[in-house]
Amino acid sequence: MEEILPGGDMTRVVRVGDTVRRATGPWTPAIHALLDHLRSRGFDRAPEALGTDEQGREIISLLPGAVATYPLAAYVMTDRMLVAVARMIREYHDATADFRPPDDTQWQWPAHEPAEVLCHNDFAPYNLMFEGQELVGVIDFDTASPGPRVWDLAYTAYRFVPLTDPANPDVPYPGVAEQRRRLALFVSAYGIATIAPADVVAIAVKRLRELVEFIVEQAAAGDPAQQAVLDRGDTVIYERDIAYLEANRSGLSSK
CATH class of the missing domain: 1.10.510.10 (Transferase(Phosphotransferase) domain 1)
Known part of the structure; x- marks a missing residue:
């Protein structure tokens, strides 16, 4: 079940379970590489990149708050x-x-x-x-x-x-x-x-x-x-x- 999240002025953002989904762009691979790098450096206050779903949307972890x-x-x-x-x-x-x-x-x-x-x-x-x-x-x-x-x-x-x-x-x-x-x-x-x-x-x-x-x-x-x-x-x-x-x-x- 998808829940539309507030914000998302530029692209539609939805919650699915403990993940967030939204449309990708040409920049998405670099951004996911950046998120992976942040985790490797101990910065855990950014979402975790989890790939893409069957609709081609990016999947990232849902942060608290x-x-x-x-x-x-x-x-x-x-x-x-x-x-x-x-x-x-x-x-x-x-x-x-x-x-x-x-x-x-x-x-x-x-x-x-x-x-x-x-x-x-x-x-x-x-x-x-x-x-x-x-x-x-x-x-x-x-x-x-x-x-x-x-x-x-x-x-x-x-x-x-x-x-x-x-x-x-x-x-x-x-x-x-x-x-x-x-x-x-x-x-x-x-x-x-x-x-x-x-x-x-x-x-x-x-x-x-x-x-x-x-x-x-x-x-x-x-x-x-x-x-x-x-x-x-x-x-x-x-x-x-x-x-x-x-x-x-x-x-x-x-x-």
Whole structure:
């Protein structure tokens, strides 16, 4: 018996017993190799790849807990959770540092240089699993691709600090001073001395611009999921947040 799971904005996701099933893509073999690699490195907070079913859908293990949904519960935006998220993404990055994808790998999301790790590219509340008020796992690796650590950190900081304009409808606006404090806490908890808050802000601008371009291009190419994203006005929100970050770079990253 199949149960449709919440989320799945891009593809239909169903539960069958203790497994999750959804459509595959050209990137699926590399993503399954990545999931296998994570297990071999002791990172067990990602799903286990279990092959494909008779309908050609990928099979992955079902993680405990549930993702966070908007509007976010208060505990998701606490300092304690911000530190937990930073430490989990550091643990994930470290586990991928020696991953070597197959030569014929096709990534859904573009790779970026330097290719220090396998970026998750969407390490956000809606892809993190929570039990009670504890962070327990991460899902949805389909957009993973090689890139620098700070590329991943930028989008996660955007979602969790949050690095957003006052008009962003998803999260309450905390003010520049609080954004600066939480960004510094997030970067410190991640723990790479060469990555500074200013780097995260600068890359967040590039990351959001690329996201807008991706949505517009895919919608124009006939992707119904991205057309729906475009129609509901997400790119307008991202463009406004980009302008906010550009206008407040020094205030967000100065001590």
